């Protein structure tokens with residue numbers, strides 16, 4: 361079984377492009393998962409002291425870091 365030079369060049373370039381695509385896809389998905397965890401936070405506004413703060417905790421209420429008043433999460 362013999363391949364022509366054109367077929368070998370096409371196979372070589374296609375395998376290189378496939379490898380680059382697979383690496384790009386893997387690292388893109390990995391970065392999305394990593395940065396989504398860091399980026400997701402919830403915003404709270406204290407009705408007692410007016411302090412705006414955030415928390416990584418996904419609960420509906422969070423204590424204010426300044427006055428410890430329990431506030432509900434802001435919804436946009």
Ligand SMILES: [Zn+2]
Nearest residue numbers: 406409424427
């Ligand atoms: Zn407060």
